[in-house]
Amino acid sequence: MTVHIMLFGQLADITGVDKITIENCLDTDSMVKSLQNTYPALIQSTFVIAVDKKIISSNTLLTDQCTVALLPPFSGG
């Protein structure tokens, strides 16, 4: 099962890339844990998670080829 992750703003600065593909990830909680293991600075980061373009507020099951977006808040103007 393949999940496509998109990272925005300062999250992409932390990972160094704006797109990550991961395999065999069941739900959003385990996806976040796996990302935080690879990029510990993400533990400190605030972001919302959207699965297939819709914001979720609790752990959500992922499906093959779904896209998960991690969106941080911006303050600038």
Next chain:
Amino acid sequence: MKEETPSYERYQRQILLKGFGLEGQHKLLQAKVLVIGAGGLGCPALQYLAAAGVGTIGIVDEDIVSITNLHRQILFTVDDIGLQKAFIAKERLAKLNPEIIIINYNERLTTRNALKIINDYDIVIDATDNFSTRYLINDACVLLNKPIVYGAVSQFEGQVAILNYHSTIGIASANYRDLFPTPPIDGEVLNCAEAGVLGVLTGIIGSMQASETIKIITGIGKPLVNTVLTYHSLTNQLYEIEIVAKAATRSLIPANAADFITMDYEWFCTSSNNKFEIGIENFNRIANSADVEIIDVRELGESPMPTDFNYVQIPLSQFNNNIAAIKKETIVVFCQSGKRSLQAAQLLFDTFGETKTIYSLKGGITEWVKNKSTEKR
């Protein structure tokens, strides 16, 4: 509308548009829009709204024009440096379109004035540059039932959304707290002064805010209601995300005007993480001690590089892999402004807990250099 018979000639090219027409123009001339922040987002939004003939425009900004504003705040010129932004913006816009009413508020939006000012308008454009005002605007607009056209930028990326918009078809409208319920920890998200911003990006996002405002006033097109649109100027990537209203959100917002006035948004957005900060005087006192490890957490290549004390470089992006080896009892981290170093201090604390004393240089190396040059005088 100021005049009995406004000149429709200036609006002729938009009145021609399908679905817009005289009716759309009338709606614009009747509309009252409040733009909070006359900066990178506010300047272009104001120009297009004034040009389009929005009948009443309010401008809230307590700031004065400085030279670092001019690469993106295109209403201002070098002659305006040191002058009130809201006042200058009003003068410029009145020359662009003398047929509309423009009101300037040369003051900071606070819990004391927000409800009174916002209440006089139909739509609020959030063009501010800080989280405390963004949360304040959101909560005030929820209490007053006013839609927000939100815009925010960071470096090369921007976000636009229409929040708290109650459409006639009865879909519950999401607000900013449905997107981000509480502010990030202080120091986590850098502002334009720290992270930088591409001037033209604020022009694009501010213009999108003006466009969305015109769409909801005139009722044309498909506005970004309950949707946050992200735009990346380097890749031209556009991505839309649907925001879902949550029942729990309302409990985060003050229940009524009286509760709102007692909220301290400044504190709410900055209080969470100051336990690590060390001032310059105290820092200078310990900087050359053998027990103190000083770490520059800026990315490699950032300047200035201080020479008055010894330090190691561990960029924040590679921080966690490199901190376990630190032996000294006291650690001071610094960066450019003191924000990233707060994050680094938190990471150190997560690793070492109370076993080491951890400090973050307040105001960063920028403040330290400034202090050093005043001491020399």
